[in-house]
Each structure stands twice: as structure tokens, then as C-alpha cells.
Amino acid sequence: MIKLIVRRFIELLISTFLIATATFFLISAVPGDALSAQTDKLPAATRAQVYKNTGLNKPVMERYVITMNNMLHGQFGESIADPSVTMSSLIRDRLPASARLGIQQMLLGIPLGLLLGILAAVYKNTWIDRAVTILALFLMSFPSLVLGLLLQSYFGGKLGWFPIIGWPSGDQLWWGGWIYTILPTIAGGIGYIAGYARLLKNSMVDVASSEYVMTARAKGLSEPQIVLHHIVRNAFIPIITSLPVTLAFGITGSIFIESIFVIPGIGQYFVTALTNRDVPIIMGETVLLAILYIVTMFITDLLYTVVDPRIKLYDN
Amino acid sequence: MKKSHWLTALITGVALATLLVGCGSKGSASSSSAQTLNLTEELDPTTLDVNDMRNTNENDILSEVQEGLTTIESKNGKDKVVLTGAKSYTKSADGLTYTFKLRDAKWSDGKKVTAQQYVDSFRRLLKKENAFSQATGAYFIKGAEAYNTGKGSAEDLGVKALNAKTLQVQLAYAHPSLLSDFASVIYYPVRLDKINKVGNKKWKTDVKDQVFNGPFKLTSWKKNDKITLKKNNTYWNAKKVKLQTVTYTTTNKASTVLSLMQSGQLDALSASGKQISDFNKLAKSNKLVSRKQDGSGTTVLIMNQHNGGTQGLFKNTKVREAVSLSINRQSYNKAVNDGKDQPTYTMVPQSMNVGSTNYGEYVGNPLKDLQAQYNTKAKRQALLKEGLKELGKSTDLSKLNFVYLTVDDDDTGTWLKQELDQQLGVKVTIKTAPDVPSFVKSRNDNQYDLLDNGWSGSADPNSYLSLWDSNNGFQQFFGGYNSKTFDDLDAKLNANLSTKERLALYKQLETQLVAKDFGVVPLTNSQSRLYINKSVKNLQSTVFGATFNYTYASKE
Numbered sequence: 001m002i003k004l005i006v007r008r009f010i011e012l013l014i015s016t017f018l019i020a021t022a023t024f025f026l027i028s029a030v031p032g033d034a035l036s037a038q039t040d041k042l043p044a045a046t047r048a049q050v051y052k053n054t055g056l057n058k059p060v061m062e063r064y065v066i067t068m069n070n071m072l073h074g075q076f077g078e079s080i081a082d083p084s085v086t087m088s089s090l091i092r093d094r095l096p097a098s099a100r101l102g103i104q105q106m107l108l109g110i111p112l113g114l115l116l117g118i119l120a121a122v123y124k125n126t127w128i129d130r131a132v133t134i135l136a137l138f139l140m141s142f143p144s145l146v147l148g149l150l151l152q153s154y155f156g157g158k159l160g161w162f163p164i165i166g167w168p169s170g171d172q173l174w175w176g177g178w179i180y181t182i183l184p185t186i187a188g189g190i191g192y193i194a195g196y197a198r199l200l201k202n203s204m205v206d207v208a209s210s211e212y213v214m215t216a217r218a219k220g221l222s223e224p225q226i227v228l229h230h231i232v233r234n235a236f237i238p239i240i241t242s243l244p245v246t247l248a249f250g251i252t253g254s255i256f257i258e259s260i261f262v263i264p265g266i267g268q269y270f271v272t273a274l275t276n277r278d279v280p281i282i283m284g285e286t287v288l289l290a291i292l293y294i295v296t297m298f299i300t301d302l303l304y305t306v307v308d309p310r311i312k313l314y315d316n
Numbered sequence: 317m318k319k320s321h322w323l324t325a326l327i328t329g330v331a332l333a334t335l336l337v338g339c340g341s342k343g344s345a346s347s348s349s350a351q352t353l354n355l356t357e358e359l360d361p362t363t364l365d366v367n368d369m370r371n372t373n374e375n376d377i378l379s380e381v382q383e384g385l386t387t388i389e390s391k392n393g394k395d396k397v398v399l400t401g402a403k404s405y406t407k408s409a410d411g412l413t414y415t416f417k418l419r420d421a422k423w424s425d426g427k428k429v430t431a432q433q434y435v436d437s438f439r440r441l442l443k444k445e446n447a448f449s450q451a452t453g454a455y456f457i458k459g460a461e462a463y464n465t466g467k468g469s470a471e472d473l474g475v476k477a478l479n480a481k482t483l484q485v486q487l488a489y490a491h492p493s494l495l496s497d498f499a500s501v502i503y504y505p506v507r508l509d510k511i512n513k514v515g516n517k518k519w520k521t522d523v524k525d526q527v528f529n530g531p532f533k534l535t536s537w538k539k540n541d542k543i544t545l546k547k548n549n550t551y552w553n554a555k556k557v558k559l560q561t562v563t564y565t566t567t568n569k570a571s572t573v574l575s576l577m578q579s580g581q582l583d584a585l586s587a588s589g590k591q592i593s594d595f596n597k598l599a600k601s602n603k604l605v606s607r608k609q610d611g612s613g614t615t616v617l618i619m620n621q622h623n624g625g626t627q628g629l630f631k632n633t634k635v636r637e638a639v640s641l642s643i644n645r646q647s648y649n650k651a652v653n654d655g656k657d658q659p660t661y662t663m664v665p666q667s668m669n670v671g672s673t674n675y676g677e678y679v680g681n682p683l684k685d686l687q688a689q690y691n692t693k694a695k696r697q698a699l700l701k702e703g704l705k706e707l708g709k710s711t712d713l714s715k716l717n718f719v720y721l722t723v724d725d726d727d728t729g730t731w732l733k734q735e736l737d738q739q740l741g742v743k744v745t746i747k748t749a750p751d752v753p754s755f756v757k758s759r760n761d762n763q764y765d766l767l768d769n770g771w772s773g774s775a776d777p778n779s780y781l782s783l784w785d786s787n788n789g790f791q792q793f794f795g796g797y798n799s800k801t802f803d804d805l806d807a808k809l810n811a812n813l814s815t816k817e818r819l820a821l822y823k824q825l826e827t828q829l830v831a832k833d834f835g836v837v838p839l840t841n842s843q844s845r846l847y848i849n850k851s852v853k854n855l856q857s858t859v860f861g862a863t864f865n866y867t868y869a870s871k872e
Contacts, residue, residue, distance in 0.1 A: 030753075030754070032751070032755075036757070037752040038370075040752075040756055041790060041793070042449050046451065046464075084518070153571055157578045158578070160579055164581065165565060165572060169538070259567075259569060261572075262540075262542075262567050262572070264539065264540060275751045
């Protein structure tokens with residue numbers, strides 16, 4: 001087991017390094033750079049000075065070496081657009097809000113989705129099944145941005161039941177200020193219902209036609225017992241595989257929701273960094289996502305063995 | 317069994333919690349009338365460093381937490397320059413030396429405001445290594461350009477502290493709008509003792525290291541979230557300041573802003589074109605008042621005169637004339653701004669006043685008169701063909717293809733395409749760059765014929781006209797107009813002239829630019845629509861100042 005973890009860790013480091021390198025050169029290949037928008041209206045001499053001050057006037061390879069060197073020391077550098085922002089300040093200041101929002105959205109949407117999925121599978125081909133399918137389709141095609149705006153405008157603006165904008169801060173950052181989180185959670189959480197409902201339903205239908213289920217029926221077990229002990233547990237494997245990855249991407253922020261509700265999260269920052277060619281932030285964000293993804297994949301593999309003892313992690 | 321109960325319990329719990337919390341606290345009531353003004357901004361400021369000011373967002377906030385020699389207020393709908401940091405001033409006979417006597421004023425940490433702090437500010441603004449974007453605006457000061465380009469020293473800069481309360485400014489050439497310019501935050505005094513302790517980088521954004529000499533102080537700044545200002549009790553005129561708190565929420569979502577205004581959580585706003593119809597509806601509900609405010613911006617259509625554009629055509633005056641005369645700025649204003657701005661035929665805003673004379677009235681509209689002469693498509697096409705012949709190109713108009721470069725999915729392109737097709741019979745292709753850096757590259761590589769752009773100057777017509785000097789540092793994004801006649805005329809403005817002589821020159825310059833050389837096509841002058849909560853009193857807005865001046869505003 002230890003050997004496995006160590007091996008995976010080394011793979012993580014190598015993958016991250018390769019991803020960072022690829023990201024760096026890809027960004028450098030795209031026309032324009034982090035300062036062109038800012039310095040556009042400056043006279044040539046001033047612009048040259050700004051580039052000199054930030055080191056962006058150096059050739060690509062030299063910048064690559066500097067960037068990689070800093071990265072290996074855990075530093076991604078300051079954002080070019082706003083030098084007071086670094087990757088660590090972003091993670092410290094803005095990741096909590098996105099993480100909490102993401103987790104709440106998942107806690108709302110996924111259980112609901114799973115429940116609906118079970119219902120649809122158990123009552124397959126009845127009106128319940130069709131209702132769930134239609135609901136899933138409808139929810140999938142409803143963009144979270146539009147839902148967020150509607151909720152904000154109606155429940156926040158017209159009725160005044162909820163704050164229009166804002167997010168708890170200070171010591172309320174994780175466990176307080178619930179009222180600010182309600183609308184954004186609903187706006188983004190609904191999106192999970194459809195996906196997980198369909199996923200579980202299809203998986204359960206597959207499992208329901210397998211041999212051990214027929215055996216269980218033949219043995220005389222009651223339907224609820226069959227569903228819960230045998231079908232659901234086995235049908236959960238695909239759910240287990242997608243949960244960790246959903247979590248990884250969920251906590252890194254939903255840009256639209258954050259922007260509508262003025263939530264000081266990390267998602268918006270990443271998108272702006274891309275359009276601004278803010279290399280340090282893009283590098284940091286890519287590496288962060290890569291690490292999260294690889295780690296969650298590993299956890300997924302481990303969870304597999306828990307859910308299905310037949311699956312073993314191979315070590316060669 | 318267990319799993320089912322667990323799920324049910326969870327769902328019930330979430331539902332109950334939602335209900336309880338939702339019905340429990342009544343959301344946030346509209347802001348209490350305790351003298352708090354709530355505003356929004358589209359973007360977070362990037363810096364608190366006055367010398368480094370770049371955009372409206374910074375200007376809006378810094379102009380209220382800091383103070384310089386003068387401020388711009390509004391009287392009877394017109395801009396009025398008021399002495400604030402300065403108590404009085406004298407001007408030499410040749411107009412090249414100004415001596416300011418400072419008022420007794422203090423910073424928020426109790427230290428006095430001194431003339432040396434102004435000197436420090438000018439030097440810091442113009443220091444080459446700082447590369448501050450607005451430094452070139454100060455070149456009218458003696459020795460400024462040399463110092464900023466590394467060819468001179470700080471000691472030779474024409475700014476001196478004659479004593480603790482007297483500041484002397486020497487100019488390189490006459491600059492009639494000096495008092496109005498000094499209201500800009502870039503000329504505000506600075507505290508080097510504080511800046512040097514933390515360094516330029518930290519000074520930009522660290523709130524706790526800052527000190528303030530304006531009517532308010534900045535007490536908290538949550539990035540991309542909310543900024544809070546509180547009344548500064550050490551301000552020299554604190555007695556007259558009624559507001560206790562001002563908040564800025566950062567959001568660029570129009571519907572969020574509308575919801576905030578609807579529920580009384582936003583007190584005032586300068587609306588963009590698209591928001592106007594929604595806000596007008598809200599204004600009818602009697603909770604808001606709305607008013608128009610002339611702005612300092614001119615939007616223009618630029619023609620590529622660096623290399624004539626993708627087909628090399630725009631180097632020819634007649635080609636440019638034909639295009640310029642085909643533009644209907646009323647239809648532009650309607651299509652792109654929902655009619656919000658003011659159509660204009662001149663580069664300098666028509667509302668500009670020079671002394672007691674109105675610029676618009678004096679200079680007239682030479683372009684408009686010309687357009688009336690070429691009032692049919694046939695006449696304009698004939699003109700275009702003459703230009704093409706002069707260039708030695710085919711006069712087959714169907715071969716022409718003007719490339720309009722833009723970065724957004726913008727209405728200007730769509731309007732322009734239709735306009736030139738209808739009014740001139742020429743095809744326009746819209747080239748959209750995916751983001752700003754790509755746009756900048758395409759533009760610098762001259763991959764366009766037409767661009768739109770805007771400029772916001774100061775209270776001096778020359779701040780709009782000198783833009784078109786062939787050696788102006790901004791030529792790259794204003795099409796590369798190059799005319800010796802224009803340059804020579806503009807150079808004459810450096811002398812110490814009377815208002816009458818200036819006006820005569822302005823008229824010549826404007827005519828040369830838009831109606832003889834057709835170097836640019838003026839489209840509109842900005843005009844804001846302000847929506848203000850009825851309970852807010854004395855919220856001022858000006859042409860050349862910040863979006864709002866709320867120093868002496870109050871709430872009922």
C-alpha cells in the first residue's frame with residue numbers, strides 16, 4: 001500500500017511538471033501578453049519601462065526557467081495584472097468561498113438527483129419514470145446563469161426574502177451567514193440533479209437485469225430488500241467514480257454564480273486570468289487543478305475497492 | 317433500509333433548513349437612513365496609489381479619500397473649479413509661473429499637509445522607473461518631459477516648495493486648464509515617509525498603511541467585493557461633510573445592479589446605454605430621480621492612415637472624406653447606445669467652455685455643413701471613385717472590402733456594416749479578436765481599415781486636439797493621422813495667448829482635422845444618465861471630475 005502511494009505521488013509530481021511546462025509554452029504561443037491591455041495606451045518609453053519592471057521583456061526560455069524554478073520552490077509569482085495577488089493569497093482568501101459554495105451545491109443537488117434516480121429506476125416505465133426524465137432534461141438545459149439571475153431578481157429583488165449579493169466573511173466564512181448562501185446554492189446545485197439522476201437510474205437498470213438479482217428474487221427476498229441491498233450498492237460504482245472529480249471541479253468555483261451574487265470566490269479570477277494572459281495565475285490554477293484531479297482519481301481508485309471487493313488495485 | 321432513511325432524512329433536513337432560514341430573518345432591509353451612501357462600481361480599482369491612477373474606478377474613490385490643490389464641483393449644471401488644498405494662488409504675467417498658498421490641512425494620522433508633499437508627488441509621478449501611465453499628462457510642467465524620459469533630473473523639475481505652505485509651479489508652456497487639471501488625483505500630495513516604509517508595490521493595495529487627507533478615509537477593501545469609506549474627521553472641512561459611510565460594491569452584472577436599486581440597496585448609478593430602459597421604468601415608480609450629465613468623452617471612428625489599411629486606400633483624403641460623409645451619427649447613437657449619448661461633428665466636446673465662450677457655438681460644425689452638400693449616395697460614391705482613381709486603383713466599388721477590427725461582439729460593427737452598405741455601397745467585414753491582447757497585436761500589425769475608439773480629455777480643447785499631432789505617443793491607436801499643417805497650428809498654442817487667439821486656433825485645428833483632412837470621424841460625446849435615490853441630496857456630477865462628487869451630499 002505504501003509503495004502504491006509513493007509511486008502515485010511521484011507520478012503526480014511528474015505529471016504536474018509536464019502540465020505546467022505545456023501550459024507555459026501554450027500561453028506564450030498565443031498572441032499578446034499580460035501587459036498589452038494595460039500598457040496599450042502608454043507612450044512607447046513608458047511601456048518599455050513597465051515590461052522591464054515585470055521581467056516580461058526577457059526571452060521565452062529565460063522566463064520559462066525562472067518560472068519553473070520558482071514553481072519548484074512553491075512560488076508562482078505575483079499576478080501581473082495585480083501584484084498584490086499571488087496563488088497563495090488566492091487560495092487563502094478566495095478558495096474557501098468557492099469551496100463552500102461548491103460543496104453546498106453538491107450536497108443539495110446530488111442527494112436529490114440520486115433519490116430521483118432510484119425512483120425512476122424502481123418505477124421504470126411508469127409516469128414517475130417519465131416525469132423524472134423530463135425534469136432531468138429540463139434542468140439540464142436550464143443554464144445556471146439564467147437560473148441565478150431569475151432567483152436573484154425575484155426572491156432577492158422583488159420579494160426581498162434573500163440578500164441580493166454577498167457572502168459571509170470573517171468567522172462566518174464556513175459555518176455562518178447561511179442566508180447569503182441559499183440562492184447561489186440552489187442556482188448551481190440544480191445542475192447536479194439531472195446528471196446524477198440519469199446516471200444512477202441507468203446504472204440501476206443495468207444491475208437489475210444481472211444474474212445475482214434474479215437469484216435474489218428466486219430466493220424470495222422482498223423487493224425493497226433487493227433494491228437496497230443489492231441493486232443500489234452495485235449501481236453506485238459509476239457514482240463513486242464521478243463524485244471525486246465533481247468535487248474537484250466543484251470547489252474551484254462556478255464563475256457565473258460567483259459573478260452574479262458577488263461572491264469573493266476563485267472561479268471568476270481564473271477566467272479573467274486567461275483573457276488577461278496572466279501567466280503566474282494561469283500556471284498556478286492549472287497546477288492546482290492538475291493536483292486536485294490526480295489526487296481525486298487516486299481516491300476514486302481506492303473507493304472502488306471499498307464498494308466492490310472484486311476490484312483490486314494492481315501494483316505492477 | 318439504512319440508506320433510504322439516510323437520504324430521506326438528509327433531504328427533509330435541507331428542505332426544513334431552507335424554509336426556516338428563509339422565513340426567519342427578513343433578508344436585509346433597505347439601508348438604514350443613517351447617512352450611508354451605497355454605490356456600485358463595475359470593476360475593482362487596481363491601485364490606491366494616487367500617482368498610478370489609471371481608470372474611473374480609481375479616480376472615483378481616490379478623489380474622495382484624498383485631496384489636491386483643487387476640486388471640480390458643479391454649479392448650475394456647469395463645471396466649477398474650486399480651490400480646496402490651496403487657499404489662494406497667483407499667476408505670473410507671462411502665465412508660466414503659478415504660486416499656491418496651501419490651506420491648513422491634516423492627514424488622517426494628524427500630520428500636516430505640506431508643500432513638500434506636493435513636490436514629492438510631482439517627482440514621483442514623473443520618475444522614469446515608476447512608469448506611471450498618466451505621467452505624460454504632466455509634460456506641461458517645466459523639465460517634466462526630460463525627467464520622465466531619463467534625460468533630466470528631479471531637481472530641474474519646475475516644482476518647488478518655497479516654504480511649508482507655499483508651492484511654486486513653473487510651466488514649460490502656457491497651459492490654460494492648469495487649475496482644472498490639478499483636480500486630477502495624480503497631482504495629489506503623497507507621504508513618502510509612509511510609501512518608503514512599505515515600498516511601491518505594497519502601497520498600491522494595502523489599506524492599513526494608507527493615510528488620507530480627503531473628506532473620507534478608506535477603512536476596508538475586500539477585493540472584487542466591497543469597499544467601505546468612513547468620514548474623515550481630520551478633514552479641514554469635516555464640519556460640512558454629512559455622510560458617515562460610503563460603500564462601493566463591485567459588480568458588472570446589469571441585472572444585479574437593477575435588483576439592488578429596486579430594493580433600495582443602491583443609491584445612485586450612472587447607467588450604461590443598455591440599462592436605461594430598465595432604470596427608466598424604475599424611475600417612474602417614484603423612488604428615483606434621473607438626470608442627464610454631459611461627459612468628457614468623444615467616441616470616434618478611426619481610419620487607418622499608418623499604411624492606408626488592408627487595401628491601402630485610407631491614405632487618400634477623398635476616400636476618407638467619402639467614408640466620413642457617409643456616417644450618420646444619429647443612427648450610430650441609436651443603434652449602439654440606445655440614444656443615450658450626444659451625436660457630434662467635432663473632436664472636442666461641444667459642451668466645452670473656453671472662458672465664457674462655448675466651444676461648440678464658436679467653432680460650429682464644418683463637417684455637418686459638408687455632409688449636407690454630399691447628401692446622396694451617388695455623390696458620395698462619385699467622390700470615393702475620384703479618390704480611387706487618384707490612387708491608381710480600380711473604381712469598381714464591389715471590389716472594396718473594409719475591415720473593421722473589434723474585440724467584442726459589438727453593435728458598432730453591425731451598425732457600421734449596414735451603414736456603409738446603405739450610404740456608400742461598400743462592403744465591411746467585421747474582424748473580431750478573441751481577447752484584448754490579440755486585438756492589440758492585430759491593430760499594431762495594421763490588420764484593419766476601421767476601428768472605433770474614444771478619448772476623454774481635460775477642460776482644455778487642446779487635450780483633445782493635440783492627440784492628433786503626428787508625434788503624439790498615442791498615434792498607434794488613433795489611426796496615424798499625419799499633417800504638417802495641423803502640427804504647425806498646434807505648436808502655436810504653446811505660446812501665452814489670449815482666449816480670443818486660442819479660440820481662433822481651435823477653430824482652425826478642428827476644421828483641418830475633421831473637415832479638410834478627414835483624419836477622424838467624430839461620432840458622439842458621452843452623456844451619462846444618472847439615477848439617484850430620492851432620499852439623497854446634493855449628489856453632484858461634473859463633466860471633468862469623478863462620476864459623483866458626494867463630499868457634501870446627505871440622506872434624508
